[in-house]
Amino acid sequence: MNNKVIWITGASSGIGRSLAIKFANEGWQVAASARRENLLKELNDEKPNIHPFPLDVTDHEKCITVFNEVIKKLNNIEICVFCTGIHDPKSEKSLNLEKIKKIMEVNYFGTINSINSVYNYFKEKKSGHISMVSSVAGYRGLPAGGAYCASKSALTTYAESLYFDMKRFNVRVSVVHPGFIKTPMTDQNDFPMPMIKTSEFAANEMFKGLTKSNSFEIHFPKSFTFIMKVLKIMPNWLYLKLVKKGMKLINY
């Protein structure tokens, strides 16, 4: 058992939940946040070193309150992983203004609210690590994913900017770009998801990236993210042609 502390948002399900369990198994104290308090309590029953801190990340004042509660209870934070996110593939097929705003509010502004709550703490401490979970969907615009892709793309470029700002204060910033991971979020998708992996796989990859390397980008599975990286640097005409062809192939 060590006394290192990680704060994870989005810890009630999917990738965040598996990551909380992984860090707890490695002996870390885990501050676990999400809205569903009952799921956080279940985690705490299973692993006493996972501590529930219920939070809706769209409430920026509550983010600050919860940050203060974490420090009060656990004394310190070494790493923050802001993993909250929503997706609504059904509404993405038409332009739904309310849904687009909601996705941006949670995925982008919710993460910024979370970063805001730890910003001065890490700056003054001159150490620490802020990691945010974006997606390979932020590399380029994908069919029926405009709001989600835009929110993740915004997050990725924000992470790049924050990297430079925090470097001066010896604070590490990283961004996580998962490929397809089986979670309640992807269970909503109605199209084939190539090379899909479990949330435990994602948690192991993230644990390695967060604790054993110093890289800015943590991405997995490599076989899939490599393809996405090639698409990212392709000229528009080729990218659009290939994706159109792919959509025809899967009848989407």
Ligand SMILES: NC(=O)c1ccc[n+]([C@@H]2O[C@H](COP(=O)([O-])OP(=O)(O)OC[C@H]3O[C@@H](n4cnc5c(N)ncnc54)[C@H](OP(=O)(O)O)[C@@H]3O)[C@@H](O)[C@H]2O)c1
């Ligand atoms: N699964 C994939 O293939 C994949 C790929 C790339 C990136 N990602 C990203 O990975 C992250 C985790 O996704 P997942 O697949 O694990 O989905 P998930 O199982 O649906 O988990 C989403 C988490 O976000 C929390 N959350 C949602 N809205 C919130 C809010 N307003 N305040 C606080 N917490 C909130 C949920 O908890 P509550 O509902 O209890 O609040 C839940 O814990 C997301 O950012 C997602 O975009 C996923």
